[in-house]
Amino acid sequence: MSTTTAPVISAWTAISPFGPDRVCFAEGVRSRRVATAPPDPDRWSRVPEAMAGTVPGFEPREYLGNKGTRAMNRVSGLTVVAAKNLLADLEVPPGAARDDIGFVLGTTTGSAQSMMNLTRASLTGDKPDHVEPAAVPGCVMNCAAGQAAIWHGLKGPNATIAAGRTTGLQALDYSRRLLRAGRAARVLCGAAEEYSPARSWVEHHRRGGPAARAMGEGCAMFLVEPADQVPAGRTVLATLAGSDSRVCLDGYLPGAITAAVRSMLTRAGVGAHRVWAATGGDFLDTNGNAVESAVLRELFGDEVVDRVPDSGLIGDTSSATALFQLAAVLSVAEGAGRGDRDHAVVTAVDDDGSVACALFELGGSR
Amino acid sequence: MPSQPADPGRRVVITGLGVVSSIGTGVAEFSAALRAGRSNVRPISVFDTTGFEHVNGCEVTDFEPERWIRQIDFEELGRASRFSTAAARLALTDSGLSQEALAEARCLISVGSTDGESHELDQLVSMELHGGPESMSPRLARRISAGRLATSIARELELSNVETSTIVTACSAGNYAIGNSFDAIRFGDADYALCGGADAVCRKTFTSFYRLRSIAPDCCRPFDRNRMGILTGEGAGILLLESLESATARGARIYAEVLGYGLSCDAHHPVAPHQGGIARCMELALANAGVKPGEVDLISAHGTGTKANDLTETAAIRDTFGERPPRVVSMKSMLGHTMGAASALAAIGCSVAITDRFIPPTINHVETDPECAIDCVPNTSVEADLRIVQNNGWAFGGNNSVVLFGRYDGQAVGV
Numbered sequence: 001m002s003t004t005t006a007p008v009i010s011a012w013t014a015i016s017p018f019g020p021d022r023v024c025f026a027e028g029v030r031s032r033r034v035a036t037a038p039p040d041p042d043r044w045s046r047v048p049e050a051m052a053g054t055v056p057g058f059e060p061r062e063y064l065g066n067k068g069t070r071a072m073n074r075v076s077g078l079t080v081v082a083a084k085n086l087l088a089d090l091e092v093p094p095g096a097a098r099d100d101i102g103f104v105l106g107t108t109t110g111s112a113q114s115m116m117n118l119t120r121a122s123l124t125g126d127k128p129d130h131v132e133p134a135a136v137p138g139c140v141m142n143c144a145a146g147q148a149a150i151w152h153g154l155k156g157p158n159a160t161i162a163a164g165r166t167t168g169l170q171a172l173d174y175s176r177r178l179l180r181a182g183r184a185a186r187v188l189c190g191a192a193e194e195y196s197p198a199r200s201w202v203e204h205h206r207r208g209g210p211a212a213r214a215m216g217e218g219c220a221m222f223l224v225e226p227a228d229q230v231p232a233g234r235t236v237l238a239t240l241a242g243s244d245s246r247v248c249l250d251g252y253l254p255g256a257i258t259a260a261v262r263s264m265l266t267r268a269g270v271g272a273h274r275v276w277a278a279t280g281g282d283f284l285d286t287n288g289n290a291v292e293s294a295v296l297r298e299l300f301g302d303e304v305v306d307r308v309p310d311s312g313l314i315g316d317t318s319s320a321t322a323l324f325q326l327a328a329v330l331s332v333a334e335g336a337g338r339g340d341r342d343h344a345v346v347t348a349v350d351d352d353g354s355v356a357c358a359l360f361e362l363g364g365s366r
Numbered sequence: 367m368p369s370q371p372a373d374p375g376r377r378v379v380i381t382g383l384g385v386v387s388s389i390g391t392g393v394a395e396f397s398a399a400l401r402a403g404r405s406n407v408r409p410i411s412v413f414d415t416t417g418f419e420h421v422n423g424c425e426v427t428d429f430e431p432e433r434w435i436r437q438i439d440f441e442e443l444g445r446a447s448r449f450s451t452a453a454a455r456l457a458l459t460d461s462g463l464s465q466e467a468l469a470e471a472r473c474l475i476s477v478g479s480t481d482g483e484s485h486e487l488d489q490l491v492s493m494e495l496h497g498g499p500e501s502m503s504p505r506l507a508r509r510i511s512a513g514r515l516a517t518s519i520a521r522e523l524e525l526s527n528v529e530t531s532t533i534v535t536a537c538s539a540g541n542y543a544i545g546n547s548f549d550a551i552r553f554g555d556a557d558y559a560l561c562g563g564a565d566a567v568c569r570k571t572f573t574s575f576y577r578l579r580s581i582a583p584d585c586c587r588p589f590d591r592n593r594m595g596i597l598t599g600e601g602a603g604i605l606l607l608e609s610l611e612s613a614t615a616r617g618a619r620i621y622a623e624v625l626g627y628g629l630s631c632d633a634h635h636p637v638a639p640h641q642g643g644i645a646r647c648m649e650l651a652l653a654n655a656g657v658k659p660g661e662v663d664l665i666s667a668h669g670t671g672t673k674a675n676d677l678t679e680t681a682a683i684r685d686t687f688g689e690r691p692p693r694v695v696s697m698k699s700m701l702g703h704t705m706g707a708a709s710a711l712a713a714i715g716c717s718v719a720i721t722d723r724f725i726p727p728t729i730n731h732v733e734t735d736p737e738c739a740i741d742c743v744p745n746t747s748v749e750a751d752l753r754i755v756q757n758n759g760w761a762f763g764g765n766n767s768v769v770l771f772g773r774y775d776g777q778a779v780g781v
Contacts, residue, residue: 166513
């Protein structure tokens with residue numbers, strides 16, 4: 001059954017450097033605690049930056065047991081745990097075969113560490129095919145989404161989206177489309193990144209030198225469902241009221257972001273005066289300027305932008321940044337008095353020129 | 367889960383095709399190669415194959431990126447992004463739509479991929495082994511992000527009002543991207559979509575399949591009693607989709623209509639295909655397209671040429687289509703397994719099969735495996751009047767996607 005009603009977010013979770021669940025994340029955001037620290041030298045050898053945002057004590061087997069986790073990589077572990085937490089909140093029994101639940105996950109490249117390890121093993125082994133067969137499934141970018149489906153019996157549409165730092169918002173839009181087309185009754189939509197030396201070094205070189213901020217990891221995940229399908233007992237936390245995306249061709253990112261946000265607000269019929277919180281992914285241009293927050297301050301004023309702490313508290317989570325910022329919005333909005341300001345804006349920018357933004361109406365009637 | 371929507375939205379048609387493949391660049395050359403049953407199997411040259419016993423693959427050997435990539439420096443792009451960008455330029459040219467008209471409309475760029483820029487990632491590992499992680503090339507590192515398979519197209523074609531994402535759902539990703547675009551156009555999220563898939567041959571993936579004992583020693587023989595597995599291939603297939611109203615208004619040539627698609631997840635095994643999961647996917651696609659199994663004239667199979675795939679796929683086809691299924695061909699016999707490009711290139715093959723009225727063959731075929739009781743159109747293409755063609759795609763992770771294409775018979779909109 002297709003639906004034309006706007007999709008809503010009615011549950012969420014996050015596994016992050018603040019801790020393993022939503023409560024930890026919300027507490028960390030509200031207290032504006034910095035969760036980055038020097039990476040544990042016993043666990044992480046030879047990484048380029050001095051600080052990292054890692055999920056405390058996270059190893060997949062510690063969270064999920066020994067069965068099925070021997071060859072599970074970190075990004076899959078983070079995703080499976082986040083999905084486990086969210087499904088538990090929804091009271092979906094473990095292992096229930098559900099062909100009505102879709103799963104959409106954002107990533108940059110899956111596990112760069114798993115991929116590079118396999119190539120390294122091929123180049124350094126006695127023979128080039130002397131690689132660990134159990135490591136093969138972890139070397140495709142959709143490994144985490146497939147693992148989550150296997151662990152939790154999710155047989156609905158299962159997709160993995162890669163769009164740089166705009167990934168989370170593109171994944172939300174893809175989820176909206178699945179619901180609109182009736183391909184799933186509800187969707188778990190998340191984005192995940194793992195901390196690893198491989199990712200850190202690739203990022204280090206991509207940015208052309210020492211990092212301006214620590215690398216972070218985790219998975220933020222949301223239940224997205226049609227507004228008219230929310231069962232009694234579940235609270236609407238936000239409605240996806242609009243979105244926009246574009247590619248900046250002239251190199252002037254502030255112009256592209258401004259145009260995208262303005263166009264989105266106009267189409268949704270929401271004036272800037274109704275925006276309670278606005279937050280971006282702290283994208284830094286080549287001169288180190290925080291492009292997004294400057295634009296958002298111009299559009300909405302300091303108070304609206306300062307309401308939600310910036311994403312750097314947990315480190316740079318790349319493709320997961322936008323959804324972590326959405327989780328931060330929901331954390332701060334919970335129980336807060338908002339007066340007649342009832343919307344939030346989340347932006348994302350990637351250095352390949354892509355820009356995305358989403359508009360959320362906070363709270364709901366149910 | 368019923369998938370036939372109450373509101374079917376706008377009809378969606380294919381009006382442009384762009385191909386970069388081991389058997390030809392551009393749709394005319396590609397179609398002729400499919401009709402002739404050509405392949406270009408040769409020893410892999412993209413990476414050092416020393417120490418591997420079997421080294422054949424299906425590389426794109428005559429690719430000249432500067433012919434198609436003019437607006438941006440192709441040296442900034444990884445191998446897969448060069449393929450996707452060139453194929454998008456080819457699709458746009460083929461569609462007869464001007465770049466200016468495309469830029470003025472709302473566009474979606476959705477590219478499927480298995481590996482993104484893993485060929486570049488392999489090279490970073492080589493650098494690391496030689497000189498430590500500090501010695502990796504920044505230029506290579508900047509090519510890695512998989513999202514660039516889509517954003518590079520936007521930059522090359524100077525499209526700003528555009529949604530871009532790469533769908534990295536492994537070897538069915540091309541079908542995912544086409545399906546995403548189908549929904550975006552019929553519901554009005556986009557006026558045009560450039561969609562398909564791209565991948566480049568890389569050491570990581572070759573080694574992975576080799577270790578799983580899935581690489582054929584010489585060539586790919588889907589459904590043959592003596593099949594030995596896949597050959598890794600590469601390339602890109604990009605399709606231009608638009609609404610039927612838009613296509614007829616501008617007098618565009620219509621290759622085929624996208625009738626619908628299905629997605630399912632096996633939730634069963636990370637690498638083994640699952641009969642029930644893929645049968646369910648075919649049923650969802652048929653329901654979404656409003657097509658009965660008996661109306662399908664041809665199935666373009668995932669058809670990798672591994673025992674696990676071919677047995678499972680034919681069994682699932684018989685579950686869905688009964689004892690007398692339509693003809694089932696594998697274009698991978700000619701193209702190799704081009705990973706995220708596979709179902710996109712096959713979709714283009716389906717489109718030209720409908721338009722040019724032929725069925726591409728399954729080549730390298732000697733004797734059909736009695737356990738794969740299908741007519742795979744061995745070795746030689748046949749003339750055929752195809753109305754509805756089904757394109758199968760399965761992937762690691764149990765991610766299944768099937769798209770259905772139909773001949774556009776020129777009926778007015780709404781009839």
